[in-house]
Amino acid sequence: MKKYDPNEYLLENLLPRILAIKPVTDESDIFECLGGDPELTSQASCRIQFGNQIESFGNKVISDVTTNLLEESNYVIIGGKKRQVDHLFITKGGVICYLESKCNLNFDSEKVIMSNEKVKILAEKFGNIVPYYFVPVRRQPRRKHVVKYKKEGIEVVGMEWLSNQIDLPFEVDHYFTFLKDVCGPIMEEKGMILKDLRK
Numbered sequence: 001m002k003k004y005d006p007n008e009y010l011l012e013n014l015l016p017r018i019l020a021i022k023p024v025t026d027e028s029d030i031f032e033c034l035g036g037d038p039e040l041t042s043q044a045s046c047r048i049q050f051g052n053q054i055e056s057f058g059n060k061v062i063s064d065v066t067t068n069l070l071e072e073s074n075y076v077i078i079g080g081k082k083r084q085v086d087h088l089f090i091t092k093g094g095v096i097c098y099l100e101s102k103c104n105l106n107f108d109s110e111k112v113i114m115s116n117e118k119v120k121i122l123a124e125k126f127g128n129i130v131p132y133y134f135v136p137v138r139r140q141p142r143r144k145h146v147v148k149y150k151k152e153g154i155e156v157v158g159m160e161w162l163s164n165q166i167d168l169p170f171e172v173d174h175y176f177t178f179l180k181d182v183c184g185p186i187m188e189e190k191g192m193i194l195k196d197l198r199k
Contacts, residue, residue: 004064006169006174010174014178017056018183021049021187023042023045023049023191024045025040025042026038027039043192046191046192047104051102051104054136058087058101059087062166065167066166069088070085070087076122083118085098085122087101088126092165097129098131098132099157101134102115102134102135103135105141105142119133119154120152120153130155138158138159139158141157141158159175160172
């Protein structure tokens with residue numbers, strides 16, 4: 001396997017994705033009527049775009065270190081419906097692994113049903129493999145999410161788990177330090193609120 005310099009790898013492959021994020025404003029009449037700024041940066045926009053870029057980065061990592069089964073396309077047709085697949089690869093142990101990337105597992109009740117159905121259908125399509133929610137912004141997932149989704153037959157995993165499945169081109173500690181020290185300030189400059197301003 002090719003050797004990577006962890007810092008260079010993150011600077012070359014993660015940083016440009018974070019810099020490319022262009023949040024939108026809320027254009028909120030509610031903010032305006034309460035005496036606030038109607039053109040505040042949309043926090044939802046920041047989170048969604050950040051999540052999309054982390055997912056894209058994850059596929060780059062997978063392609064660089066193992067067999068990424070999504071090189072051609074990350075869409076499959078099931079029952080006439082086009083479905084997006086987040087991550088599908090072969091682990092160090094030679095096992096096909098499908099991950100649905102989620103930076104937030106606090107879904108509303110309707111979305112949780114649809115999302116759970118999607119991951120189960122895709123896992124079945126790929127050979128009745130275990131469906132996973134992968135949380136790329138956590139070393140280990142929150143215990144409450146592990147318990148909640150286990151009842152639905154879905155495993156929830158974080159970066160520590162992924163590091164045991166493939167040879168990451170960086171240490172997990174380095175990845176989280178980079179997110180906090182490099183990406184955090186950039187996202188704040190883009191308008192993402194990372195601290196409780198009431199304190």
